[in-house]
Amino acid sequence: MTISRRTVLGALLATAAAPPRTDYAIEPRLVADGIWVVAGADAPIERDNGGAIANITIIATPAGTVLVDCGPSFRYAKTLGALAERLTGKPVVRVYLTHLHPDHGLGIAAFDQPIVAALPATIAGIESDGQGFSDSMYRLLGDWMRGTDLVKPGVTPTGDAESFGGRRLRLLALSGHSAGDLALLDEATGVLVTGDLVFNGRAPSTPTADLATWRQSLDVLAALPHRLVIPGHGAIDPGGTAAITQTRDWLDWLDESLRAAVKGGLDMVEAGTLPLPERFAGMAAVRYELQRSVSHFYPVLEAELLPRIDVAE
Amino acid sequence: MAAPDPLGSPMWDYHAQRIFGTAPVRFDARVGLAMPMIAENQRVFPIAVDARGVDRASRILIFADLNPIPVAIDYRLDGAAAYVTVRIKLDQRTPVRAAVQRAGGDWLVTGNWIDAAGGGCSAPPVSRVRGDWAEHLGEIRGAAWAGERGHARLRLLFRHPMDTGLVENIPAYHLETLTLRGENGQSLGEMALQASVAEDPALTLLPCSAPGSSIRIDARDTNGRTYAAAVKVPTP
Numbered sequence: 001m002t003i004s005r006r007t008v009l010g011a012l013l014a015t016a017a018a019p020p021r022t023d024y025a026i027e028p029r030l031v032a033d034g035i036w037v038v039a040g041a042d043a044p045i046e047r048d049n050g051g052a053i054a055n056i057t058i059i060a061t062p063a064g065t066v067l068v069d070c071g072p073s074f075r076y077a078k079t080l081g082a083l084a085e086r087l088t089g090k091p092v093v094r095v096y097l098t099h100l101h102p103d104h105g106l107g108i109a110a111f112d113q114p115i116v117a118a119l120p121a122t123i124a125g126i127e128s129d130g131q132g133f134s135d136s137m138y139r140l141l142g143d144w145m146r147g148t149d150l151v152k153p154g155v156t157p158t159g160d161a162e163s164f165g166g167r168r169l170r171l172l173a174l175s176g177h178s179a180g181d182l183a184l185l186d187e188a189t190g191v192l193v194t195g196d197l198v199f200n201g202r203a204p205s206t207p208t209a210d211l212a213t214w215r216q217s218l219d220v221l222a223a224l225p226h227r228l229v230i231p232g233h234g235a236i237d238p239g240g241t242a243a244i245t246q247t248r249d250w251l252d253w254l255d256e257s258l259r260a261a262v263k264g265g266l267d268m269v270e271a272g273t274l275p276l277p278e279r280f281a282g283m284a285a286v287r288y289e290l291q292r293s294v295s296h297f298y299p300v301l302e303a304e305l306l307p308r309i310d311v312a313e
Numbered sequence: 314m315a316a317p318d319p320l321g322s323p324m325w326d327y328h329a330q331r332i333f334g335t336a337p338v339r340f341d342a343r344v345g346l347a348m349p350m351i352a353e354n355q356r357v358f359p360i361a362v363d364a365r366g367v368d369r370a371s372r373i374l375i376f377a378d379l380n381p382i383p384v385a386i387d388y389r390l391d392g393a394a395a396y397v398t399v400r401i402k403l404d405q406r407t408p409v410r411a412a413v414q415r416a417g418g419d420w421l422v423t424g425n426w427i428d429a430a431g432g433g434c435s436a437p438p439v440s441r442v443r444g445d446w447a448e449h450l451g452e453i454r455g456a457a458w459a460g461e462r463g464h465a466r467l468r469l470l471f472r473h474p475m476d477t478g479l480v481e482n483i484p485a486y487h488l489e490t491l492t493l494r495g496e497n498g499q500s501l502g503e504m505a506l507q508a509s510v511a512e513d514p515a516l517t518l519l520p521c522s523a524p525g526s527s528i529r530i531d532a533r534d535t536n537g538r539t540y541a542a543a544v545k546v547p548t549p
Contacts, residue, residue: 268359295353
């Protein structure tokens with residue numbers, strides 16, 4: 001190998017550049033009585049955002065502060081916890097993990113395990129895939145992840161609600177985005193926290209999805225009396241129906257389009273460049289998530305939809 | 314000596330010498346290389362090469378500079394349109410290249426860097442972990458579609474573990490040749506495959522087959538096991 005002048009200059013410039021930012025700007029916004037949302041970036045997980053792409057919910061209750069998800073890293077969750085406690089004046093007494101994905105919950109290492117609650121399927125998922133998720137987050141984010149150990153939630157919620165000094169949170173054990181998706185309804189305000197069962201204005205991601213059960217879960221959420229929806233990613237939905245409808249619309253379109261692509265003889269690269277309908281063109285990360293979904297679903301659809309052609313010799 | 318590499322790859326000179334020898338090589342945008350913006354799965358990375366804009370293209374080669382098994386496929390067109398899709402493994406961030414040889418012997422090359430988590434070539438195949446690979450060996454799925462200018466579109470999906478030999482206690486074992494023949498026995502294309510092709514190889518080819526004609530597919534793996542399939546190009 002020859003080392004060119006450009007390589008050497010490039011290396012010098014890289015070391016001279018300012019160290020990358022690794023402090024999280026966490027800005028909670030009040031969306032209902034005693035409920036704040038920290039909005040995630042509508043982008044892929046990347047060094048510019050430190051993996052802070054998921055929406056986080058803070059709920060003030062008479063018994064203490066409740067968090068729904070706590071972000072991608074130890075540093076994020078530490079900052080979040082301190083800030084939430086200042087905001088509400090009460091210590092964090094419960095952290096709900098909506099599902100196993102690292103952008104929502106790798107930061108649970110910052111809290112005492114016995115206050116972190118998740119569905120059994122979520123805990124099983126962390127046991128089998130958590131190390132892989134953790135490895136990829138360190139690879140993608142580097143120093144943002146420092147100190148983020150892989151730990152498991154300490155409790156599984158029993159019953160269909162938990163009450164914190166009189167503020168009741170209904171717990172909905174669903175699935176589809178992953179094998180265990182926890183949604184929460186604050187009965188006092190009608191705020192529905194959906195985790196990644198609902199996306200809004202940002203294309204849904206599908207690495208562990210089962211589209212049929214995901215759609216059933218969306219039916220459950222749509223039928224639930226509620227007001228405002230806090231989706232896992234994207235803007236909050238004050239009306240409570242548009243984001244659920246949009247997520248369902250995307251899943252339907254994705255399923256139909258990929259099936260049609262397999263039947264029409266397209267390969268994965270070609271399916272990843274399918275034209276997007278006008279109504280999805282403005283969604284954040286839309287081409288990125290379509291190509292990821294092709295990777296997640298295509299080989300399975302090919303095995304289902306293309307016939308056997310092998311013959312005896 | 315090959316042309317200087319626009320991708321700045323540390324392995325370009327080495328591969329260029331081994332693969333192209335003394336044949337003329339140049340980087341040429343008429344060779345189209347399409348791939349997703351990220352490697353979502355480093356064990357199954359899809360690639361499409363479109364060299365239909367290259368006159369007298371006769372052979373397409375796909376390789377990844379920094380893979381331990383760099384070359385994935387070597388495809389002799391035998392009249393097929395110069396287009397192929399395949400899925401490969403990525404062992405780390407690497408340039409992925411398509412090289413197209415013309416009838417005169419010269420090569421046109423294109424490529425792109427793609428980032429990837431490690432281990433595409435050195436982790437066991439999914440069917441090995443599941444343990445069911447042998448039950449499905451020999452299954453071939455696919456179909457043909459009538460295409461433009463006498464070229465059909467053929468999709469082929471093989472079940473095969475495509476073991477690289479880089480996983481402890483699993484020797485290399487992969488499909489190594491694929492041939493397509495027409496009704497009169499004429500060759501419609503021939504491909505050599507390496508273990509850097511993803512598990513359960515999936516290909517798209519555009520052989521020279523008219524609507525209504527049939528295509529015979531034969532393959533052989535490194536243990537000498539043979540595979541056969543047949544499809545008919547539908548009449549539109």
